[in-house]
Amino acid sequence: MASEQPPALFSAREPVFPRRVSGAFRTAKWWIMAVTLGIYYVTPWLRWDRGPHLPDQAVLMDLANRRFYFFWIEIWPQEFYYVAGLLIMAGLGLFLFTSALGRVWCGYACPQTVWVDLYILVERWIEGDRNARVRLLKQDWNADKIRKRVMKWLAWLFIAMATGGAWVFYFADAPTLLVDLVTFNAPFVAYTTVAILTATTFVLGGFLREQVCNYMCPWPRIQAAMLDPLSLVVTYREWRGEPRGKHRKREGAEELGDCIDCNACVVVCPQGIDIRDGQQMECITCALCIDACNDVMDKVGKPRGLIAYATLVDEAAAAKGEGHPPVWKRVVRLRTLLYFVLWSSIGVAMSVSLFLRSDVDVTVERDRNPVFVTLSDGWIRNGYTMKAQNKTADPQEFILTFRATGPFAMEIQDVGSRRFTVDADSSRTLRIFITGAPDPFRAERTEFEFWLQNANSRNRAVYETVFIGPEPTEQ
Amino acid sequence: MADERRVDEVTGTETTGHNWDGIEELDTPMPRWWLYTLYALIIWGVIYLFMYPAIPIGSLSTGGLLGWTSRGAVAEDIAEAKVARAVFTDQIAEKSIPDVMSDADLSRFARAGGAATFRSFCSQCHGGAGAGRPGGYPNLQDDDWLWGGSVDDIHFTIANGVRNEESPDARFSQMPAFGSDGILDNEQVAQVVEYVLAISDQEHDAELAKPGAEVYAENCAACHGETGTGDQEQGAPNLTDAIWLFGGDREAVTETVRYSRAGVMPAWSYNGYLTDYEVKMVAIYVHSLGGGTQ
Numbered sequence: 001m002a003s004e005q006p007p008a009l010f011s012a013r014e015p016v017f018p019r020r021v022s023g024a025f026r027t028a029k030w031w032i033m034a035v036t037l038g039i040y041y042v043t044p045w046l047r048w049d050r051g052p053h054l055p056d057q058a059v060l061m062d063l064a065n066r067r068f069y070f071f072w073i074e075i076w077p078q079e080f081y082y083v084a085g086l087l088i089m090a091g092l093g094l095f096l097f098t099s100a101l102g103r104v105w106c107g108y109a110c111p112q113t114v115w116v117d118l119y120i121l122v123e124r125w126i127e128g129d130r131n132a133r134v135r136l137l138k139q140d141w142n143a144d145k146i147r148k149r150v151m152k153w154l155a156w157l158f159i160a161m162a163t164g165g166a167w168v169f170y171f172a173d174a175p176t177l178l179v180d181l182v183t184f185n186a187p188f189v190a191y192t193t194v195a196i197l198t199a200t201t202f203v204l205g206g207f208l209r210e211q212v213c214n215y216m217c218p219w220p221r222i223q224a225a226m227l228d229p230l231s232l233v234v235t236y237r238e239w240r241g242e243p244r245g246k247h248r249k250r251e252g253a254e255e256l257g258d259c260i261d262c263n264a265c266v267v268v269c270p271q272g273i274d275i276r277d278g279q280q281m282e283c284i285t286c287a288l289c290i291d292a293c294n295d296v297m298d299k300v301g302k303p304r305g306l307i308a309y310a311t312l313v314d315e316a317a318a319a320k321g322e323g324h325p326p327v328w329k330r331v332v333r334l335r336t337l338l339y340f341v342l343w344s345s346i347g348v349a350m351s352v353s354l355f356l357r358s359d360v361d362v363t364v365e366r367d368r369n370p371v372f373v374t375l376s377d378g379w380i381r382n383g384y385t386m387k388a389q390n391k392t393a394d395p396q397e398f399i400l401t402f403r404a405t406g407p408f409a410m411e412i413q414d415v416g417s418r419r420f421t422v423d424a425d426s427s428r429t430l431r432i433f434i435t436g437a438p439d440p441f442r443a444e445r446t447e448f449e450f451w452l453q454n455a456n457s458r459n460r461a462v463y464e465t466v467f468i469g470p471e472p473t474e475q
Numbered sequence: 476m477a478d479e480r481r482v483d484e485v486t487g488t489e490t491t492g493h494n495w496d497g498i499e500e501l502d503t504p505m506p507r508w509w510l511y512t513l514y515a516l517i518i519w520g521v522i523y524l525f526m527y528p529a530i531p532i533g534s535l536s537t538g539g540l541l542g543w544t545s546r547g548a549v550a551e552d553i554a555e556a557k558v559a560r561a562v563f564t565d566q567i568a569e570k571s572i573p574d575v576m577s578d579a580d581l582s583r584f585a586r587a588g589g590a591a592t593f594r595s596f597c598s599q600c601h602g603g604a605g606a607g608r609p610g611g612y613p614n615l616q617d618d619d620w621l622w623g624g625s626v627d628d629i630h631f632t633i634a635n636g637v638r639n640e641e642s643p644d645a646r647f648s649q650m651p652a653f654g655s656d657g658i659l660d661n662e663q664v665a666q667v668v669e670y671v672l673a674i675s676d677q678e679h680d681a682e683l684a685k686p687g688a689e690v691y692a693e694n695c696a697a698c699h700g701e702t703g704t705g706d707q708e709q710g711a712p713n714l715t716d717a718i719w720l721f722g723g724d725r726e727a728v729t730e731t732v733r734y735s736r737a738g739v740m741p742a743w744s745y746n747g748y749l750t751d752y753e754v755k756m757v758a759i760y761v762h763s764l765g766g767g768t769q
Contacts, residue, residue, distance in 0.1 A: 011504040208508070215506055370606035373765065376619040376716035383616070383765060413763065433765055 013211060015137060016272035018120055019130035019264075023291025032108050033117055041162070044169030048072075051393035053424035061171050067425070073354060074425070076391070085350045089343055096339035098223055100331045102232040102309075106219070106284035112212050113284060115163070115205040116270065119156055126152045130267055156206045157198070164197030210271045213284060220281050229312040230330055234285045236265075236276045236307050239319035244276075258302050265289035265307055275307055285309075360398070361389040362452035364432070364463040371468050378438040380469040386432050388452055390422035397421050397455040400432070404448045404467060407437040419455065434467055440474040564588075568752040572626055576759060589760025592753050596743070605764050611721055611738040616764045619718040622646050623707045624768040630758035634744035637710070642742035648710040653694065654733030663690045668729045674703045674715050675723060 046058035048071055055062065060069040068075040068083070075082055097104050106113060127133050127148050136145055168190045169177060180186035181194070204212050213220060227233070241259030248260065259276070266274045268289060271282045275289045293307040314324035367383035375381055390396045399419050402410055412420065413431035422428040432450075436442065446467040453460045480492040483501060491500045523529065527539040563584040567575050575581045594603055600612045607614030613621065622632050635642040638649075653659040659667070663686075670687030672679035691703070698711040705713035712720060721727055721736050730736075743749045749757070761767070 008504050010507045010510040012507045211506055211508070215509070367604070369602065369604040370614070370616065373606070373614065373616045374717055375617055375766075376713065376718050378717040381617075381765065413765075431763075431765075 014272060016210060016270060017130045017133045017137075017267070018270045018288070019267040019292075020124060021268040021288050021292045021295070023288075023294055025287035025291050029108060029117065029286065029288075033114050036109060036111075036114050037118070041166050044166065044174040050074075051424075053395075054393050055173060057173055059170060060173075063171060074391070076389070079357075082350060082354070085346055089346050089350075092339060092343040092346070094219075095226060096336060096343055098226045099231065099339060100336040102227060102234075103220075103223055103283070103285040106213065106223075107234075107286040110284075112204060112217070113286065115159075115201060116209050118159060119205040119209075120270065122155045122159070123152055126155065153206070156202055160198040160201035160205070161194065163201045164194040164199075167197050168193050210282065213271070214282055224281065229316075230333065232309050232311060232327070232330060233279060234275060234283060234287055234290060234307065235279070235310050235312065235315055237305070237310070237315060237318070238276070238278075239315070241276070241306050258297070258306050260296065260300060262296055264292040264296050268292040279312075357391075358459055358461060359391040359457065360396075360452060360454045360459045360461045361391065362400075362450060362461045362463045363387045363389075364450050364465050366465050366468075372470070374470075375435065379435045380438065381433055381435045382467050382469075384432040384434065384450075384465070386430050386450065386452075386463075387427050388420075388422050388430065389427040390454075391425065392454075392457075394424050395421055396424075396457075399453045399455050401451045401453070402434070402449060403451065404446055406439065406442060406446060408467065409435045411435075436467060436469060439469075439472075441472055442469055444468060444471050560588075564752045567755055568750070572630060572755055572758065575755065576626070582759065585756040585759040586763050588753075589756035589758070592749065592757050593760055596749065597757065600740075605761060609722070611736065613720055613738075614718070615761050616766055617718055618766040618768070619713060619716055620707060620766070620768070621710045621712055621720070624762075624766055626758055626762040626767060628707070629761050629767070630755065632740070633758055633761070634742065634754050636742035636745075637740040638737060639739055639742055641745045645742055646710055646740075648698070648737070650698070650711075650731075650735040650737065652733065652735040659690065659694065659732070664729060664732050667691050667695065668725060668732055671703070671714050671728055671732075672725060675717075676715075677723070 043059050044057065047056050048058035048069075049056055050069070054074075055069065057069065058071050060067075062069065066077045094105055123133065127136055136148065139145060165181070168181075172190070177186060177190065181190065208216075236259075241257045243255065243257055244259035244261040245253065245256040246261050247253065248256070265276070266289075268291070269275070270286060270288070271284060273280050273282045275283065287309070290307045290309070294304040297304050297306055309327065310318075311327075311330050314327075314330070317324040363386070365385045365387075367385070371382075373381045373383070386400070388398050388400070390398070397419055398421070400410075400412065401418060402408065410418070411433045412418070413433065415430060420428070420430065434448070436446070446469070448465050448467045450463045450465065451460055452462075480489055480502070482489050483499070486501060486503075488501045488503055491502045493500045525539065526541050527543055528536045529539065530537045563581060566578075566581055567585055570578075570581070575585055593601075593605065597605070601607055601615055602612070605615035607616075618624065620628070622628055622637070631644075632646055635644040635646060637646040639645050651658055653667075654661070654664050666683045666687035667690040668687070669679045669681075669683035670691050673681070673684040673687075691699075692701070695703075698709050699705055699714055700711070703714040705711045717723075719727070720738075721731055741748060743757070744751070744754055
């Protein structure tokens with residue numbers, strides 16, 4: 001069937017009008033939506049008392065001061081490996097869930113899925129269910145259509161602005177920033193961020209929808225490499241359903257399978273596909289077709305599960321009339337266990353190291369230009385730049401000492417003694433001068449340790465470096 | 476690779492006609508919004524073409540209606556940074572050096588700013604961190620100072636320089652070339668060199684050093700002091716310490732006595748080299764390097 005005209009290089013989006021559906025999976029999705037959206041919108045407003053010197057926002061990415069606060073945890077920039085560890089855990093978590101439960105992330109928890117779900121809900125409230133929306137699309141523009149469209153877009157825009165608005169609250173004190181935002185005193189970057197995220201939410205959630213999954217997101221492609229015949233997928237039991245047919249009272253109807261070809265699974269699909277065509281990249285396994293089909297099966301008095309979560313291997317066995325192990329054995333298998341062990345061991349390692357963190361740290365950088373300075377009395381001086389870190393919520397007094405073999409003297413520039421204070425939750429940079437007596441026998445390099453001790457808590461940190469002098473002239 | 480396009484039965488989509496060992500490629504149409512995005516970018520490109528420098532013409536290019544240049548953008552950034560720094564630099568310009576140093580924020584700014592200025596203007600001779608270089612470029616990190624190591628002395632030296640004609644107040648001193656000017660004969664030079672090695676605790680010939688003491692007292696003590704500890708008023712180096720600007724061994728000291736040596740330094744407050752606050756910042760920075768005195 002070679003076409004007369006050359007085929008279009010570009011095709012318009014075919015609108016999808018998912019119908020309302022109810023059932024176990026839909027209920028679960030409502031709950032997940034409520035929880036995830038709740039977490040997203042509410043988190044910046046949670047307070048967490050950290051004393052008078054630190055912000056009281058429970059979750060805060062303080063970019064200006066380079067601190068990340070998460071309830072009782074505070075991360076300094078040099079501890080960014082915790083964030084890297086979290087990202088690795090997130091990645092491994094996706095692998096784990098994909099190999100155990102298939103595209104469960106896409107179907108339930110992905111922001112795109114959640115916000116599209118919310119947008120479709122709003123659409124249904126304003127424009128009615130599937131049939132009303134199809135009619136509205138086809139009808140000419142009139143006052144009613146304009147009113148409905150404008151209302152819908154305004155509602156979407158409101159959600160989009162709330163979404164973009166909530167994002168910036170993670171980066172500054174939320175109550176202050178809200179006041180600043182509405183009184184036009186917030187920084188320009190806040191407005192830009194809100195504007196961009198409002199636009200992306202509005203366009204991706206309202207208009208692009210399934211196209212984001214099909215054309216933009218790399219994850220469906222990556223997932224294709226992670227799914228195997230033992231992965232849990234939403235599948236149509238062809239062996240039970242086919243041949244499908246509507247007319248049950250006609251002659252030869254006893255030949256027909258369980259599928260009554262009511263199209264319920266197709267009209268509820270937010271991705272606009274027919275699950276009976278087999279596995280498709282577009283399917284995000286949201287399981288709404290399972291709910292729709294179970295409803296129909298109940299009505300026609302057939303067993304549920306014509307469309308169900310199952311693995312392809314088990315379905316092939318079932319088609320031949322053979323038995324297969326229960327679904328949980330497909331979920332708990334070597335691969336998923338391995339991912340789980342990896343994932344949880346990173347989590348445990350990070351938690352342990354978080355709890356073992358010291359509230360004092362010291363780093364010392366030795367001057368290299370010059371390597372050493374000869375003083376007029378022949379003593380040798382080395383310069384060091386020391387950073388004392390106070391990771392507590394109060395100002396602390398620190399004592400700096402050193403350990404080395406040989407006569408050495410220490411001077412802390414601008415301080416004059418071994419004791420100095422460091423402000424709450426900050427680091428202080430000081431210049432340290434170490435002078436060593438002239439010693440023709442001293443090796444060129446002397447091991448040198450700086451010890452920093454919190455005068456109150458007695459917690460200590462050590463930094464190993466060297467003292468460098470001229471080559472020894474005597475052996 | 477055949478070039479015959481056909482319609483694939485399974486998908487109903489036409490193939491590109493490309494065939495690799497039986498593997499064919501579907502010519503799936505792109506989504507339309509994707510095409511619109513391309514159009515939008517083309518329009519953006521045309522607007523950009525007229526608004527910004529775009530088409531090269533020889534060593535120049537079309538200017539663009541906005542008049543934007545990368546050089547202008549840098550100049551703007553620099554001007555902005557200057558305004559931002561003015562909070563500190565204005566105060567440093569107005570206040571006295573001790574006042575600046577007693578203010579924690581100002582002194583931190585002055586050290587950092589002084590270090591930056593130092594790297595631009597001073598490091599060519601004194602090295603990036605002020606450690607000097609052999610052959611007459613003093614190490615500013617040690618505690619030995621020709622013209623004084625208090626912050627005011629350092630400030631004066633930087634502002635007026637050494638042995639230049641730019642500033643009427645330039646630090647000035649001139650050691651006679653005792654050998655080449657015929658003031659001392661070769662034997663006397665050798666004697667006084669041994670004496671200098673003796674007072675700086677180095678290996679020396681005691682026989683020669685004894686008459687050298689007399690030569691020293693007659694010719695050198697006026698500037699370098701009775702005991703050889705130097706005089707910072709005249710810029711006469713301390714000869715008893717471990718630090719030598721032009722080298723402290725027998726050969727180097729002999730050459731210095733015979734021909735004399737001296738360095739020069741620009742007067743940074745003159746000829747528009749540095750502004751007042753920059754000179755102050757460099758003085759505070761140099762003073763903080765570890766050798767500064769009260």
